[in-house]
Amino acid sequence: MTAAEELLRWGVEEFGQRFAVVTSFQKEGMVLVDMAARLGAGVRVITLNTGRLPAETLRMMEMVEARYGNRVERIEPDAGEVGRMVGRFGADLFRDDVVLRKLCCQIRKVRPLDGALAGLDAYAVGLRRGQAESREGVEEKTLTGGKWKLAPLAAWTAAEVEGYTLRYDVPVHPLYAQNYTSIGCGPCTRAVDVTEGERAGRWWWESDGDKECGLHFTPEGKIVRELDVLVSEIVNA
Ligand code: SF4
Numbered sequence: 001m002t003a004a005e006e007l008l009r010w011g012v013e014e015f016g017q018r019f020a021v022v023t024s025f026q027k028e029g030m031v032l033v034d035m036a037a038r039l040g041a042g043v044r045v046i047t048l049n050t051g052r053l054p055a056e057t058l059r060m061m062e063m064v065e066a067r068y069g070n071r072v073e074r075i076e077p078d079a080g081e082v083g084r085m086v087g088r089f090g091a092d093l094f095r096d097d098v099v100l101r102k103l104c105c106q107i108r109k110v111r112p113l114d115g116a117l118a119g120l121d122a123y124a125v126g127l128r129r130g131q132a133e134s135r136e137g138v139e140e141k142t143l144t145g146g147k148w149k150l151a152p153l154a155a156w157t158a159a160e161v162e163g164y165t166l167r168y169d170v171p172v173h174p175l176y177a178q179n180y181t182s183i184g185c186g187p188c189t190r191a192v193d194v195t196e197g198e199r200a201g202r203w204w205w206e207s208d209g210d211k212e213c214g215l216h217f218t219p220e221g222k223i224v225r226e227l228d229v230l231v232s233e234i235v236n237a
Contacts, residue, residue, distance in 0.1 A: 004152035005035055007140060009188075011122045011150050012041045018121040020044035020073075024112070026183050027161050028126025028153050032193050034170045035152070036124075042085055046116055046123070050108040051072040051082065052185040056174045063171050075116045077081075077108045085234050096189060099226045106231050109215055114210040122148035128156050131182070132199045149189045158198070 001009070011019045021036050021043060023029025036043035045068075047061060061072045084092070085107050088185045094101035117123060128151075153161065165172060175183050178195045179191035182199045192201045 003140075004156065005038075007150055007152040008032065008035050008124060009039055011148065012036065012039050012043055012123055015120075015122045015148075016041075018118055019046060019118070019123065020046045020116075021124050022046045022048075022092055022116075023126060024048065024184065025057055025064065025164055026126060027170075027172065028128060028156075028175065030064075030170050030172070031153060031161055031164050032124055033064060033068065034164075034168055037070070037190075042070060044073060045070055046073045046075060048109050048112055049076050050112075050185050051077060052108065052187060054186040054189075056173065057183065060171070060173055064076075075112045075117075077112045081107050081111070081234055084237050088234070092187060094203070095205065099223055099230065101203060101206070102223065102227050103230045103234070105143055105215075106227065107234060111231075111235075113215055117147060120147065122150060124150040124152060126153055127151040128153050128158075128161070130157055130198075132197065 021029070021032045023033060023045065024047060024083055025033075033045055036045070043155075045064065049058075049061075061074065085103065089096070089100055089103075094104045127135055129136050129138050138151050140151055140154045142149050164170065168216060171185055173180075175191075179193070180189065181192050182202050183189055184202055188203050190204055191200045192198075214232075
């Protein structure tokens with residue numbers, strides 16, 4: 001058993017139904033879904049249905065349920081919060097300003113995930129250190145606020161993910177075949193060419209700063225202050 005499988009098994013055996021794989025069905029997340037299925041313990045699979053996902057990702061949810069026989073738990077944002085945000089800034093606010101983009105990610109992703117995590121003691125995600133500069137410090141196991149976050153593939157290379165995928169015939173998100181190397185919401189993800197980094201297709205119109213949504217890394221500095229104000233206004237309106 002690999003170190004990644006050992007870590008996943010630890011999460012499953014230690015926490016049972018208070019443990020889950022949280023995934024958007026990219027290759028790394030699918031490796032975890034497959035590994036978890038091989039443990040045979042009915043591991044929970046949670047995903048964020050942001051309301052802006054491409055049709056291919058919605059179909060991946062059904063494919064996973066058909067292949068592995070478990071129900072994918074689809075976590076959705078609060079309809080009132082989305083309505084107030086869209087009413088004030090428009091549906092495509094993410095194009096206008098990096099703070100508004102992060103606001104959209106907070107309302108559609110971060111806050112719903114926080115709600116889902118409240119019912120868990122531990123969860124696993126598909127982060128790899130090699131995916132981006134912002135991810136170089138990812139650790140396999142971190143404890144924050146009494147909750148374990150596992151990144152069993154933190155040290156894996158893209159080639160190792162590919163190798164596992166081929167070896168176990170793991171379902172692959174169809175957008176990879178169209179030169180996508182990182183897949184998120186439809187309007188915020190595009191295909192890349194061979195000269196670009198793995199996450200270059202995420203929020204590609206942003207010229208600087210990290211290409212992160214706030215799920216794994218908390219925004220800092222001036223942005224976080226502006227963001228806090230906006231989130232508070234949307235949530236408490
Ligand atoms: S990825 Fe784009 S559409 Fe999705 S939550 Fe973030 S800003 Fe909004």
